[in-house]
Every structure is written in structure tokens, then in C-alpha cells.
Amino acid sequence: MPTMTESKVGAVLRQQVAEGQRADDLGPIDQLTDEQLLERYGPFMKRIVSEVCRMCSLRDSQTRDDMAADARLGLLTAARAYETRPNARFSTYAYYRVKGAVVDGLRKNGLLRRKSRARADVELGATLVREAAVEEPTVRPDYGLRLDRVDRTVVSTGMAWLLVQTTAVRAEQNELELRPSGRYIQAETAALIGDILGSMPAQERELLVGIYYKNQSLADVAAGVGMSRSWACRLHARALERLAAMMKARQ
Numbered sequence: 001m002p003t004m005t006e007s008k009v010g011a012v013l014r015q016q017v018a019e020g021q022r023a024d025d026l027g028p029i030d031q032l033t034d035e036q037l038l039e040r041y042g043p044f045m046k047r048i049v050s051e052v053c054r055m056c057s058l059r060d061s062q063t064r065d066d067m068a069a070d071a072r073l074g075l076l077t078a079a080r081a082y083e084t085r086p087n088a089r090f091s092t093y094a095y096y097r098v099k100g101a102v103v104d105g106l107r108k109n110g111l112l113r114r115k116s117r118a119r120a121d122v123e124l125g126a127t128l129v130r131e132a133a134v135e136e137p138t139v140r141p142d143y144g145l146r147l148d149r150v151d152r153t154v155v156s157t158g159m160a161w162l163l164v165q166t167t168a169v170r171a172e173q174n175e176l177e178l179r180p181s182g183r184y185i186q187a188e189t190a191a192l193i194g195d196i197l198g199s200m201p202a203q204e205r206e207l208l209v210g211i212y213y214k215n216q217s218l219a220d221v222a223a224g225v226g227m228s229r230s231w232a233c234r235l236h237a238r239a240l241e242r243l244a245a246m247m248k249a250r251q
Contacts, residue, residue: 016096016123016126016127016130017130019051019095019099020092020095020096020130020134021092023044023089023091023092023094023095024044024091025089025090025091026040026041026044026090026091028090029079029082029090032079034076034079037075037076037079038072038075038076041075041094044075044091044094044095044098045068045071045072045075045098046068048071048095048098048099048102049064049067049068049071049102051099052067052099052102052103052106052120052123053067055116055119055120055123056106056112056113056116056119056120057113057116058106058111058116063106063111066105066109066111067102067105067106069105070101070102070104070105071098071101071102073101074094074097074098074099074100074101074102075094075097075098077097077101077229078090078093078094078097078098079094081093081097081135081230082094092134093131093134093135096127096128096130096131096134097131099123099127100124100127100128100131100218100233103120103123103124103127104124104217104218104219105217106120107120107121107124107215107216107217108216108217108220110215117215118164118165121160121164121211121212122160122161122164124160124211124218125156125157125160125161125163125164125211125212125240126157126160128160128218128233128236128237129156129157129160129236129237129240131233132233132234132236132237133237135230135233135234156237156240156241156244157240158244159240159241159243159244159247160212160240162189162193163193163208163212163213163243164212166189166190166193166194192247192250193243193247196243196246196247196250197209197243199246200239200242200243200246201242203225203227203235204235204238204239204242205239206221206224206225207221207222207225207232207235207236207239208236208239208240208243210224211236218232218233218236
């Protein structure tokens with residue numbers, strides 16, 4: 001397996017964590033109607049849409065309106081799922097849900113130019129990994145356990161990056177500066193990943209292939225394999241961990 005530019009992968013992950021933690025805590029949501037929730041989190045969603053627009057160099061007003069609609073749907077979905085997951089701040093949890101919904105919408109509608117698609121896919125991979133992490137039950141405050149979680153998250157984000165690199169349509173991946181040398185991933189590594197994907201559990205394989213190779217949204221892939229988006233998000237993180245472990249075993 002070739003050496004990944006861990007500093008770049010780590011930068012994506014650190015940015016995701018920082019953005020989620022910076023999300024303003026706007027108080028409890030359990031007594032809010034949908035309309036009140038959308039009004040209170042209006043600036044919150046607007047910032048996320050602006051972040052994704054900058055990331056993907058999007059300026060069209062109609063596209064921005066569509067992204068805002070996806071952000072609203074993501075927020076409402078987050079509010080419904082969060083009711084049973086009180087272990088994380090809603091604002092942090094909602095950040096990953098909203099951002100994932102916005103990027104998913106862009107990919108589903110084919111609105112990303114080739115040079116920005118890989119950047120969005122890496123961002124989506126990191127977002128889904130972080131979303132799965134905040135959904136996990138709170139563990140006892142053991143430093144070793146927390147370090148293990150950080151390590152797993154970094155590895156999973158790295159595998160998302162590697163999957164993006166092996167997809168043929170990412171022909172301009174060197175422009176993303178994910179690999180400063182600008183070299184493309186070796187063909188044998190792409191073949192190895194394809195071989196490993198073929199031996200993974202069916203649902204995990206379909207999830208990774210749908211997201212990274214077929215450019216499908218997480219919601220569409222989840223529906224195709226008969227599971228909720230929330231469970232698909234956690235299965236995505238598990239599948240990336242399994243892929244990383246299987247690649248390490250074959251080195």
C-alpha cells in the first residue's frame with residue numbers, strides 16, 4: 001500500500017472536528033416545532049452551505065437554493081434522530097448531518113465538476129466518519145479508549161481518501177494537493193482494493209462501491225440495501241475500518 005499524505009488526510013479530519021465543535025450551541029430542541037428549529041438554525045445552515053460552495057467553487061444561485069433545501073432536510077432529519085442520542089451536543093451532531101446532506105445532494109444531482117468531485121468525496125467521507133463517531137454511545141472517560149477512537153477515525157478517513165484516489169473519474173486528483181508530488185495511485189493498489197472489496201460482506205461492499213465508485217448519495221445506497229441512513233452511516237465507518245485492516249493484512 002503506498003504511503004498516503006497523512007498530513008493532508010489529517011487536515012481534512014481536523015477541520016471537520018473543529019467545525020463541528022465550533023457549531024453554536026443554540027439550546028435544547030425538544031420543545032421546538034420544525035418551523036422554530038429551522039428559524040433558530042437558519043444562520044447555522046447558511047454557514048455550512050457557504051463552506052461547501054467555497055470548497056466546490058459553486059456560485060450559481062439556483063444551486064445554492066437547492067443546497068439550502070438539502071440543508072433544511074438534513075437539519076430536520078438530525079433533530080429526529082438526535083432524540084434518542086442525548087450523548088452529543090445537537091449542534092455538533094447536526095453539523096455533520098447537514099453538511100453530509102448538502103454534499104450528498106450535489107453528488108446525486110451531478111452538480112460537481114470533475115476537479116471538485118474528489119474534494120467533495122473526501123469531505124463527505126470524513127463527514128460520515130465523524131457523524132458515526134458522535135452517534136456512538138458515550139464511553140467511560142478512559143484516555144486509552146479515546147486515543148483508540150481517534151486512531152480509528154484517522155484510519156477510516158485515510159481509507160476514504162484512498163478509495164477516492166482509485167476511482168477513474170477523479171482524473172484531476174493531483175490538483176487537490178492531497179498528494180503533493182502529484183503522482184497517481186499505483187495500479188496494483190487499485191487492483192488490491194478491488195479484490196478486497198469483492199471479499200467484504202455484501203452490504204459493506206455495496207455501500208462503499210455505491211458512494212465512491214457509482215457516485216450515489218448515502219440515502220440512495222442505504223435504501224438500496226434496505227437500511228436507514230443512520231445505520232448506513234455507521235456501517236460506512238465500519239466498512240472503512242475493515243478495508244484498512246484487510247489491506248494491512250495483505251501487505
